[in-house]
Amino acid sequence: xxxxxxxxxxxxxxxxxxxxxxxxEAAVVDPGAEGGRILRRLEQLELKCxxxxxxxxxxxxxxxxxxxxxATGAQVLIHRDDAHMLTSSGxxxxxxxGLSVTYPPADRLLEDGDTISIGKLTLRVIHTPGHTPGGIxxxxxxxLITGDTLFAGSVGxxxxxxxxxxxxxxxxxxxxxxxxxETRVLPGHGPSSTIGDEARYNPFLNDRx
Numbered sequence: 001x002x003x004x005x006x007x008x009x010x011x012x013x014x015x016x017x018x019x020x021x022x023x024x025e026a027a028v029v030d031p032g033a034e035g036g037r038i039l040r041r042l043e044q045l046e047l048k049c050x051x052x053x054x055x056x057x058x059x060x061x062x063x064x065x066x067x068x069x070x071a072t073g074a075q076v077l078i079h080r081d082d083a084h085m086l087t088s089s090g091x092x093x094x095x096x097x098g099l100s101v102t103y104p105p106a107d108r109l110l111e112d113g114d115t116i117s118i119g120k121l122t123l124r125v126i127h128t129p130g131h132t133p134g135g136i137x138x139x140x141x142x143x144l145i146t147g148d149t150l151f152a153g154s155v156g157x158x159x160x161x162x163x164x165x166x167x168x169x170x171x172x173x174x175x176x177x178x179x180x181x182e183t184r185v186l187p188g189h190g191p192s193s194t195i196g197d198e199a200r201y202n203p204f205l206n207d208r209x
Contacts, residue, residue: 002047003018016029017041020120024046027053031067032059038064039072052072053138055147055188056085061188062085066103076107110125126176128150128176129164129167130165130172131149133162143184146186149176150198154190169204176198
């Protein structure tokens with residue numbers, strides 16, 4: 001499996017490229033900005049983007065969606081409960097940044113437990129509401145791409161519309177901490193971690209929170 005990530009844009013949201021080395025099919029996860037850079041990296045890796053997968057619908061994770069979609073013809077996938085964010089600048093928060101960004105509807109609406117085939121690879125969708133109603137994580141081999149649900153030493157904000165802190169912590173504890181401790185955590189912002197380290201050291205996952 002090809003799996004690499006890099007921060008894009010002023011808010012440094014992590015964009016991930018997942019590719020099948022045999023078929024050269026790929027998915028881009030959260031093209032938040034710098035669409036040209038994302039497309040160049042796909043070209044360097046000799047990958048064809050089949051899907052654009054969105055962990056949620058906030059502008060810092062979808063800002064380059066249009067550019068990547070137009071250049072690759074890839075299908076856009078988002079959880080059903082965040083689908084409206086693509087078509088509403090208020091819901092995706094771009095309106096409050098003076099950008100008013102909207103896109104056509106997604107090609108496929110995801111549900112918890114769905115699988116996404118990329119060549120000979122299979123990703124599994126984990127619905128983890130709390131940061132947004134339709135926030136998801138992706139199981140990719142021995143890694144979890146956690147979007148803005150779980151960070152190294154922190155968790156996602158829950159003060160945006162649709163956020164719910166109690167629901168977020170429940171999602172993390174019931175859906176993510178059940179993975180083996182060595183499982184890599186690849187978050188939507190910041191450095192990577194492991195499930196074991198987050199279960200042990202993340203202060204937001206302590207029972208007193």
